[in-house]
Amino acid sequence: MQAFALLLENGRAGPCRPFPRAEVSAEQWTALAGHLAAGELVLMGLWGDAGVVHMALLDEASGRLAVATYVCVGGAFPSVAHYHPPAARLERTVRDLFGLVPEGAPDPRPWLDHGRWGVRHPLGVNLPAEPEGDAYSFLAAEGEGLHQIPVGPVHAGIIEPGHFRFSCYGETVVRLEARLGYVHKGIEGLMAGAEVAQAARLAGRQSGDSTVAYALAFSRAVEAARGVAVPARAHALRGVMAELERLANHLGDIGAICNDAAFALMLAHCGVLREKVLRVSARAFGHRLMMDGVIPGGVAGDLAREGISAIRVLVSEVRTAFPALVELYDNTASLQDRTVGTGFTRPDYVRQFGAGGFVGRASGRPFDARRALAYPPYDRLPFEVVVRTEGDVNARIWVRIREVEQSLGLVVRLLDTLPEGPVAVEVPPGPGEGLAVVEGFRGDVLAFVALETDGRVKRAHLRDPSWFQWPLLETAIEGNIVADFPLCNKSFNCSYSGVDL
Amino acid sequence: MRKLLLQGLLKAPLTEAAPEDAAVEKLAAELNGAARARLGRSLSIREVDAGSCNGCELEIHALGNAFYDLERFGLHVVASPRHADVLLVTGPVAKNMAEALKRTYDATPAPKWVVAAGDCAINGGLFAGSYASDGGVEAIVPVDLRIPGCPPTPVALLTGLLALLRAGKG
Ligand code: SF4
Numbered sequence: 001m002q003a004f005a006l007l008l009e010n011g012r013a014g015p016c017r018p019f020p021r022a023e024v025s026a027e028q029w030t031a032l033a034g035h036l037a038a039g040e041l042v043l044m045g046l047w048g049d050a051g052v053v054h055m056a057l058l059d060e061a062s063g064r065l066a067v068a069t070y071v072c073v074g075g076a077f078p079s080v081a082h083y084h085p086p087a088a089r090l091e092r093t094v095r096d097l098f099g100l101v102p103e104g105a106p107d108p109r110p111w112l113d114h115g116r117w118g119v120r121h122p123l124g125v126n127l128p129a130e131p132e133g134d135a136y137s138f139l140a141a142e143g144e145g146l147h148q149i150p151v152g153p154v155h156a157g158i159i160e161p162g163h164f165r166f167s168c169y170g171e172t173v174v175r176l177e178a179r180l181g182y183v184h185k186g187i188e189g190l191m192a193g194a195e196v197a198q199a200a201r202l203a204g205r206q207s208g209d210s211t212v213a214y215a216l217a218f219s220r221a222v223e224a225a226r227g228v229a230v231p232a233r234a235h236a237l238r239g240v241m242a243e244l245e246r247l248a249n250h251l252g253d254i255g256a257i258c259n260d261a262a263f264a265l266m267l268a269h270c271g272v273l274r275e276k277v278l279r280v281s282a283r284a285f286g287h288r289l290m291m292d293g294v295i296p297g298g299v300a301g302d303l304a305r306e307g308i309s310a311i312r313v314l315v316s317e318v319r320t321a322f323p324a325l326v327e328l329y330d331n332t333a334s335l336q337d338r339t340v341g342t343g344f345t346r347p348d349y350v351r352q353f354g355a356g357g358f359v360g361r362a363s364g365r366p367f368d369a370r371r372a373l374a375y376p377p378y379d380r381l382p383f384e385v386v387v388r389t390e391g392d393v394n395a396r397i398w399v400r401i402r403e404v405e406q407s408l409g410l411v412v413r414l415l416d417t418l419p420e421g422p423v424a425v426e427v428p429p430g431p432g433e434g435l436a437v438v439e440g441f442r443g444d445v446l447a448f449v450a451l452e453t454d455g456r457v458k459r460a461h462l463r464d465p466s467w468f469q470w471p472l473l474e475t476a477i478e479g480n481i482v483a484d485f486p487l488c489n490k491s492f493n494c495s496y497s498g499v500d501l
Numbered sequence: 502m503r504k505l506l507l508q509g510l511l512k513a514p515l516t517e518a519a520p521e522d523a524a525v526e527k528l529a530a531e532l533n534g535a536a537r538a539r540l541g542r543s544l545s546i547r548e549v550d551a552g553s554c555n556g557c558e559l560e561i562h563a564l565g566n567a568f569y570d571l572e573r574f575g576l577h578v579v580a581s582p583r584h585a586d587v588l589l590v591t592g593p594v595a596k597n598m599a600e601a602l603k604r605t606y607d608a609t610p611a612p613k614w615v616v617a618a619g620d621c622a623i624n625g626g627l628f629a630g631s632y633a634s635d636g637g638v639e640a641i642v643p644v645d646l647r648i649p650g651c652p653p654t655p656v657a658l659l660t661g662l663l664a665l666l667r668a669g670k671g
Contacts, residue, residue: 112597114596114597116596116597116599116600117596117632117633118596118632119632122632122633153598153601154549154582154601154605156580156581157580158548158558158561158578159550159558160550160553160555160558161550161551161598161601181597182552182595182597182598182601183550183551183553183592183595183597183598184552184595184596184597184633185552185554185592185593185595185628185631185633185634186628186631186632186633186634187628187631189631189632189633190627190628190630190631198627202627205554205556205627205628205651206554207554207555208553208554208555208556208557208558208559208652209555209556209559211556252559252562265502265505265506268566268567269505271563271565271566271567272515272566272567272568274563274566275563275566275567275568278563288560288654289556289559289652291556291651324504324505325505328502328505331502332502495555496555497553497554497555500595
C-alpha cells in the first residue's frame with residue numbers, strides 16, 4: 001500500500017483538518033484505485049470541486065482516513081470505477097454536476113442529470129441546455145420469458161420517489177436496476193457561497209430522517225476547519241440527540257419492515273414508541289426531529305432539567321414496552337417465515353462497497369464510525385457494535401433491535417455524566433478546510449467543507465451512507481420474488497434525498 | 502401476542518382528541534369551498550413527494566399512528582392518484598419531479614384538492630432559487646391549501662386535512 005502511505009505522508013501538511021489530504025499524480029490515483037479493488041482500502045467518498053476530484057479512503061485495519069486530490073488535466077480524471085465498481089455512481093454524479101469526465105469509466109450514462117435543469121454541469125463550467133427530458137437506457141436482461149415491471153417515480157406508499165426497473169422471470173426477480181435523482185434539489189449549489197449557519201440548516205435537510213447526523217457531520221467539519229474546540233456539555237448533548245434520532249428511526253423501521261410482511265401489530269406498537277421519542281425530543285430540544293439543534297460551535301439550546309427527566313421517563317417506558325415486542329417478533333412464525341433468508345446480502349459485496357449501518361453490520365462488516373473513528377462523546381463511552389452474519393432481512397431487523405437497546409444505554413449514560421458548562425462557542429469566520437465522519441442511524445455520513453477567507457462556504461459535500469447501500473439492494477433482491485421487494489427495500493431503508501443531493 | 506392484544510383491549514386508547522375546532526374552522530373558511538362539489542364525509546389522499554428532504558414524509562406517516570389515527574376521521578391514504586380526492590404534496594418541486602407531479606395531478610379525477618404541505622412545498626423553503634427546483638408546488642399545479650412548518654407537525658397536518666373535510670361539506 002505504498003500509494004496510501006505516501007498519501008498519508010504528503011497529506012499531513014495539507015490543508016484539510018484533521019485528516020491528511022494531498023494532490024496525487026495520475027499514477028498514484030490509479031494505484032489507490034488498485035488498492036480499493038484489492039480490498040485493502042475502503043472508498044469513503046468521491047466528489048468534485050473546481051477542476052479537481054477528491055477521493056476519501058479508509059484503511060480499516062489502522063482506522064486511518066485520507067483524501068487524495070487529482071487535478072483534472074483537460075477536464076478529465078482516470079476512472080476509479082474502472083477498477084472498483086462502487087465508485088461508479090459517484091463518478092457519474094461528478095460528471096453531471098461538474099462536467100469532469102472519468103476516463104475509462106464503465107458506465108457513461110448520466111445519473112442525477114435527467115436533462116431537465118435547463119443547464120448542464122451546474123457546479124462546474126456550466127452550459128445552458130435545452131430541457132430534453134427523459135431518455136434513459138436501462139441495463140438489459142435478455143432471455144425467453146423475461147418481462148419488465150417499471151415502478152415509480154411516484155410510489156404507492158408515503159415514500160420518496162425513485163424508479164425501479166424489475167426484470168422478472170415469472171415471480172422471480174432476475175435483475176433490478178434503480179434510477180434515482182428525482183429529488184435532486186441542488187443542495188451543494190445552494191451551500192456554495194452561503195453563510196455557515198445557512199449551510200448548516202441546508203445540511204440538516206439533505207436527508208430529513210438523519211437531520212441530527214447531517215448537522216453534526218457538517219458542524220464537526222466546520223469546527224475542524226476553524227480549529228474550534230466544542231465544550232464538553234455540547235458534545236454530550238449532541239450524543240443524546242444522535243441516539244434519540246437513532247432510536248426513533250430504528251423503532252419506526254422495525255415496525256415498518258414487519259408491516260411490509262403483513263404484520264401490522266408490530267407497526268402499531270413500534271409507531272407508538274417512535275411517537276413518544278419524537279414528543280420527548282420536542283420537549284427536550286424544541287423540535288420533533290431536532291432539526292437545527294446541532295450548530296457549528298455546539299448545540300442551539302441547553303437541555304433543561306425538565307427535558308432530562310422527560311428523556312429518563314422515555315427510556316424507562318421503552319425499556320418496559322420493547323422486550324414484549326422483541327419477543328413477539330421472535331415468536332411469530334409467519335413473520336419469521338417472511339424475513340429469514342429473504343434479501344440476502346453477500347458479505348463480500350458489503351466489504352467491497354464499504355456498506356455501513358445495519359446493511360453492513362447485518363452481513364458481518366463491523367464498521368461503526370462511533371467506534372472506528374471514535375469522536376466525542378463516543379470516545380469515552382462503552383457500547384457494543386452489533387454485528388450479525390446472516391445478511392438477510394431478519395439480521396437487519398436484529399441489528400436494529402440490539403442497537404435500540406444500546407442507544408437506550410448510551411442515552412442514560414450520557415445523562416448520568418452530563419458535564420456542566422456552556423453548550424456552544426463562537427466559530428470565528430475565516431478560511432479552512434475540514435472533514436468529518438459521523439454515524440447516523442443508517443450508517444456513516446461523511447462531510448467535507450472548505451471555507452472562504454470571509455468565512456462563507458466555498459464548497460461543501462455530504463456523502464450519504466446510502467451511496468454504498470443502494471447498489472447492494474439490487475443484488476439482495478436477485479432471485480427473490482417481486483412481492484418481497486417492499487420487505488427487502490424497507491429493511492435497507494436507503495435515503496433518496498440523501499443521495500439525490 | 503395474546504397478552505399484547507388483551508392489553509390493547511383493556512387499556513385506555515392512546516388516540517387523542519381532534520385538533521381544536523376553531524383552528525379547523527379558520528382554515529376551512531379560507532378554502533374556496535363553493536367552487537367544489539361535495540366530496541362527502543371522507544377523503545382519499547395521495548401523497549406525492551415532489552422533492553422533499555423526507556422530513557415531511559415522516560410526519561405524514563405519523564398521522565397513521567395510534568395517537569393521531571387519521572382513519573377515524575374518514576381520511577385514507579390511497580395508493581393511486583386515480584382513487585384520490587386530495588393530493589398531499591411535499592418538497593420544493595424538483596425539476597426532475599415536475600412532470601411526474603403534473604401527471605399525477607392529471608391522473609386525479611375532479612373534483613380534487615391540492616395541499617402543499619411544508620415550507621418547501623409552499624414556496625421552495627430553504628431550496629428556493631436552486632437551479633434544480635421550480636419552487637413551490639403552485640409553480641406546477643394549482644394549490645388549495647397550505648400547511649406551513651418544516652416539517653409541519655402531525656397536529657398541523659391533521660388540522661389542515663380536517664379543514665378540507667369541512668369545506669368539502671359546504
Ligand atoms: S419543509 Fe422542511 S421537512 Fe419538509 S421537505 Fe422541506 S426541508 Fe424537509
